[in-house]
Amino acid sequence: MISKKTKYALQALGYLAEHGKSGELILISELAKEEAIPKKFLEAILVALRKGGVLKSKIGKGGGYMLALPPDKITIGRVVSILEGGFALVECLNDNVKIECKECREPEYCGIRFVMGDVKKAVDSVLESTTLADMVERSDTARQQKSKIMDYSI
């Protein structure tokens, strides 16, 4: 299960992708309000995203947040990685840290590791090939489909 942190991050990034297309700076308070995210909690998330290189900020009056990269250069995998330290399935397969399973006496031929390695590959392949732009686009498409159907039915 992805954490709320990650979910909020994706919501905020989605909002920034849609409302900051021409380089406008968006306020934390606007993001928090529009996406219904606790403001203080969101602050911490945005800082993490900035440190992770996907957001830029400007302090002071007239300040705010904007994407540091175009939406099609920001993969969902990168976001997940920033906020959860990678999508780790077992301790010993974590991206960042190279830990051996404490429990596991034979990590070299641990079947669980093999299987979870496969799962991780599958997950990473999706997360790294999907960008913020894709996410927003799919949402928009679905919304349009819906309104088209609505039109027909009127």
Next chain:
Amino acid sequence: MISKKTKYALQALGYLAEHGKSGELILISELAKEEAIPKKFLEAILVALRKGGVLKSKIGKGGGYMLALPPDKITIGRVVSILEGGFALVECLNDNVKIECKECREPEYCGIRFVMGDVKKAVDSVLESTTLADMVERSDTARQQKSKIMDYSI
């Protein structure tokens, strides 16, 4: 990250697959000792697996646990599903429960859902096509490779 519960479950099942081939009953205490799993914790896990239809047990003297199905009929996905209620990535995509995201005002065209739906498909596809037998076999193969290399180097 899969929970220890699930990891312990897979360890125990692996042991049963390897040591119970001819239908022997294996004691909880043996499993706990050999796989270094806290016994009382393991008990609960085994009960869950039994209720999930993957294990059979016999109470009383001479009792113990055995697989309820051949290892190649037990998918890793099933085990994960029993212990974690499915590999849910977002609340609104859980297998068992059909919940709408509370936060999400527009679940029908939520981009996060679309993306996580794809991830879930990828994960499930691996977990459902991999069986306990595969897991054990890969572990064995790796172990043999290793010993072969050892032989050469001697």
Next chain:
DNA sequence: ACCATAGTCTATAGATATGGTAGGTATTTT
């Protein structure tokens, strides 16, 4: 019938992670 064995159930304690809050600080614009 009795007893040892072995799984089952319920309750609970301790540890860790998550979600959320409070208050103050630093920086920029006007």
Next chain:
DNA sequence: AAAATACCTACCATATCTATAGACTATGGT
């Protein structure tokens, strides 16, 4: 100087995960 705005540190509450304890029930051997 004042207002706006992001930044930082610390903290708390709750939920979940891991683990343990103890009493209960069923079986088989004697």
